[in-house]
Amino acid sequence: MQLAISDFNGAAEAIDAQFASEWEEVQEVLTDMPLHIKASDQAGIQGTPIFDAVGTNGSIHQELTDRGWRDHLPIPAEYQFLGKDVDFGKGDVILEVQFSNYPFLLNNLMRSELFYKAGVDLDGIGVQLLVIVTKGKMWPASQSTLYSEQAEHQISALAEVGVVELPIRLVGLIEQVPSTVQSVWTTYHAARYSRTVVEKELPACQIDAGARATSRVRLTRV
């Protein structure tokens, strides 16, 4: 996929100076990743392809751990009010994949800022850079889920006034419009919430501009 990148609090400089190899691995994993899609279960658009968060998460997990990234970094007991674990980490870089809704982004930001300022390490992984992976607004997706343009707006507001001070690189997963890309179409056991895979297919997927009102693209299996 293509990446839309926004940096906050000197993230670009920190990456150049200290985290070039970690970033290169993340970039490789995300740019090599095909578009993951599944059938919508939403009334009115049932059966049409939408962004598949579960499939995308699974793919990122496989590829990052293959490159030596640790997963499910345990949060120390005294900070578990901020959650159980952090998605991924390597060196002094942590990475959160956030396809859920905006309160989870705020939680990710607040706990990362706490770990950064308190000098907490997560089972050996320091917190000097936070990479957040989100999807672009362009994708048809489950309702009310976070997209990168919204995340960019929110992190900007918090970083501008110093509520968050740690270096953050926000990545939005996007593609060119129009284009035809390699995709992974996954059929799950139940249309909604299920993570049980029934079938994986590898069709090409055509991406076209959608109705102007929605600003979402139209996806077609070809």
Place this chain on the structure above:
Amino acid sequence: MQLAISDFNGAAEAIDAQFASEWEEVQEVLTDMPLHIKASDQAGIQGTPIFDAVGTNGSIHQELTDRGWRDHLPIPAEYQFLGKDVDFGKGDVILEVQFSNYPFLLNNLMRSELFYKAGVDLDGIGVQLLVIVTKGKMWPASQSTLYSEQAEHQISALAEVGVVELPIRLVGLIEQVPSTVQSVWTTYHAARYSRTVVEKELPACQIDAGARATSRVRLTRV
């Protein structure tokens, strides 16, 4: 009720120097307030008295607005990703009543910190002090709801390392154990979630130490 107070980031000094009159009003409202209780709908303790968040909220709302506090302070459009409005405000003091669960406390903290650092005013109300009203852990209450000891722990962790820097006074609503206090017993139309009042009674309520395992008190209408 009695108040358990915890101050962060110089809140006591800020109150002495600038917000003594606002705090006196809050203190008067909360100490004059009777204990609000209702019947539990939880299996196993159905019908027994528990802390009534809706009744407490209603009482605080009535008394604060009677003293010229503004309610539902609108959050400016560009920050509405942090919510629609702030509970109460007067002068440069905002007050949030938080009987819900911990993610809402984090949201209250993060938006207050943003308004403080960005110098945002909420329809004329500045943000120089945040008062958070919670209930003590002692009260039997709906499951997974926030209590002040938990809030104290969480705000401490965030304030110690400077993730939140604005002055905060945390208030826990408590009572002596054992004691007998004036209470308001409200019967709602539906046992759970309803805000429609069927009946309000004013019984005395006896507060006794409960089973040690729970650390919650036992309440009895007398």
